[in-house]
Amino acid sequence: MAILEVVHLRKTFGSVTAVEDISFSVEPGEVFTIIGPNGAGKTTTLEMIEGLQPPDSGSITVGGLNWGKDADRIKFMIGVQPQSSAMFELLTVRENLDLFASFYPDPLSVEQALQMVSLTDHQGKRVKSLSGGQRQRLAIGLGMISNPAIIFLDEPTTGLDPQARRNIWDIVLMLKELGKTTILTTHYMEEAEKLSDRVCIVDQGRVVTLDTPSALIGQLTKEREIRLSLMDGEEAAKETELLAQSVDTVIRAEREGADIRLWTEHPEDTLYSLFGFTKERGYRVDQVSIREMTLEDVFISFTGKEWRD
């Protein structure tokens, strides 16, 4: 049974329709990621699920319960990573966790929470002196302190350096190992691709597609991009480009200086033909690569918008 079910959610603010029609369901233990352009309605959707905003219409079921009748029980089932403004800047990491733990009947021990978010060594530091990554880990620890079944992480890695982002990824993977359900939003495609069991792309308040990262990528055309760079300069590249354009398996080819890019559904056959030609001419190939499609290509294909990082 789904642990979270959202059916035909809609929310307007005056003349602005933030969420037009959003439906999805999440299975227990999944990492479910919502991505979308700015203003797509992600935060509004999360806030409705978290009980912070009432929807205009539609229904939300959390573990078989709904906000209208079972608000108190739902509050104990979900954990929300608070914005940093919800933390007490002058209290230490440990004191913040202690305080949040006191709100719940059966919280994790502070030691467990510290360990989960790798802050044991920093427990005596005041929040105001934490690094961005440590702050964000504390925010997740505060969201987890009630030992909820579902945790909501709204852009937990935005603005963090690559190492700090990886530390958060480790926490998400650990939550999965513990059997928790994670609802994530992110602006980093690589992160969505790596961590998510399923990805839901929303645009203009609607779900435009929803599936596993590999199924979403697999829906795209089978076209692959080959990049080839020749050591023998522009003239050699021009000739090779001309040859490439006459190869049956090549859909199109472009050249910039000594670099050639071409698109094909049959990379192996195409490379045989190209290498046959360069070998015959005695041209030396400096670099060759085949670019795989990524979630970013899926995003652009479904929303028609460039991704911003």
Ligand SMILES: Nc1ncnc2c1ncn2[C@@H]1O[C@H](COP(=O)(O)OP(=O)(O)OP(=O)(O)O)[C@@H](O)[C@H]1O
């Ligand atoms: N309280 C509000 N009052 C008026 N308009 C709002 C309010 N909250 C959100 N909106 C509008 O609703 C739309 C969706 O906003 P939302 O914050 O849900 O998008 P988002 O996908 O989370 O965007 P971002 O990636 O920029 O955080 C936007 O046009 C936004 O300006």
